[in-house]
Amino acid sequence: MLWGVSGPLFLLDYLGAVAVALAVALAARELTGRRARGATPDPVELAYLTDRALLACQVGMAALHRAGVVRRGELATLSVDGPPPPRSPALVRALHAALRRPQTWAAVLADPGVGRALRRLVGRLVRDGWLLTPAQRRRIALGTLPLFAVAVVGVTRLVESAVEGRDAGGPASVVGLLLCCLATALGGWWLCEVPETGAAARRLLRRQRRQHAALDPQRRPAWRERSTDELLTAMALFGPRPLLAVDPGLAVQVGVDPERGRPTPEPKPARR
Structure with a gap:
C-alpha cells in the first residue's frame, strides 16, 4: 500500500523493507558455497583463490626459481635448465614444460599446456567447493x-x-x-558483482592470513632466510611482492608491479 x-x-x-532485502542478499552471498570438500588447497591453488590465474602462475614461477632452474635470457625471455621440484603441482610442471625453450612471459601464459593446467586447477576447485558453480553464482545474483x-x-x-x-x-x-x-x-x-570464490574459500583465506600474519610483506620478513614453502605461502595469501625481494628482475619480468599492494578481497571474475 x-x-x-x-x-x-x-x-x-x-x-525496514530495505533492511530485510539487504539481509536476504547478504545471506545468499554468505551461505552459498559455505561448505567445501577435499584437502586444503596448496599454495598454487590458494594463489588462484586470492587473485586468479596470474598470481597462480607467478607462484609457480617462484617455485621453479627456488629450485634453481629458471634462467633469464635476452629479449626478456625465460627458460629452465633442470628438472622441476619433486612432487610439483600440475601448473608448476606445465610452466616448466613451457620454458624448455626460451619464451617471453606473455608466451608462457598463452602456452596451451599452461592453459590446460589452469582449467584443470579451476575444475578441481569448483568440484571441491572452493569456487562457485554458475548455478551458485546465479543464485547469489537473484538474491539482489x-x-x-x-x-x-x-x-x-x-x-x-x-x-x-x-x-x-x-x-x-x-x-x-x-x-x-x-x-x-x-x-x-x-x-550484483558476484564473487567467484565461495564462502568457504573466503573463510579459508581469512584464517590462513591470520595464521601466517608474520609473512605479511608489510612486516618486511627476511625472505632470503625463509623456506620455499613460506615464500610460496606468503605470495599465495598476500600477493606477489615477496618475489621482488628475492629476485627483483625476475619479479618484474613475470608481471609483478612494484607499486601494487596486496590483491583486493573480491576482484572481478577472470576465470580462464
Whole structure:
C-alpha cells in the first residue's frame, strides 16, 4: 500500500523493507558455497583463490626459481635448465614444460599446456567447493532482486505523487525517500558483482592470513632466510611482492608491479 501512510511513516517502512532485502542478499552471498570438500588447497591453488590465474602462475614461477632452474635470457625471455621440484603441482610442471625453450612471459601464459593446467586447477576447485558453480553464482545474483524491487516501490511513490499530485510528505520526506531509493539501487548494483570464490574459500583465506600474519610483506620478513614453502605461502595469501625481494628482475619480468599492494578481497571474475 503506497498511499495510506504519511511521508515519514512510509520512509520508516521503506527503510525496514530495505533492511530485510539487504539481509536476504547478504545471506545468499554468505551461505552459498559455505561448505567445501577435499584437502586444503596448496599454495598454487590458494594463489588462484586470492587473485586468479596470474598470481597462480607467478607462484609457480617462484617455485621453479627456488629450485634453481629458471634462467633469464635476452629479449626478456625465460627458460629452465633442470628438472622441476619433486612432487610439483600440475601448473608448476606445465610452466616448466613451457620454458624448455626460451619464451617471453606473455608466451608462457598463452602456452596451451599452461592453459590446460589452469582449467584443470579451476575444475578441481569448483568440484571441491572452493569456487562457485554458475548455478551458485546465479543464485547469489537473484538474491539482489528484492533490493531492486524495494527501490522500484519507492520510485513509484515519488513518480505517481509528482504526476497525480498525491501527497508524498514534506520536502524532508521526499528528499529522504529519493536518497534512500538511490542508495538502494546502488547497493543492489554493487551486490550484483558476484564473487567467484565461495564462502568457504573466503573463510579459508581469512584464517590462513591470520595464521601466517608474520609473512605479511608489510612486516618486511627476511625472505632470503625463509623456506620455499613460506615464500610460496606468503605470495599465495598476500600477493606477489615477496618475489621482488628475492629476485627483483625476475619479479618484474613475470608481471609483478612494484607499486601494487596486496590483491583486493573480491576482484572481478577472470576465470580462464
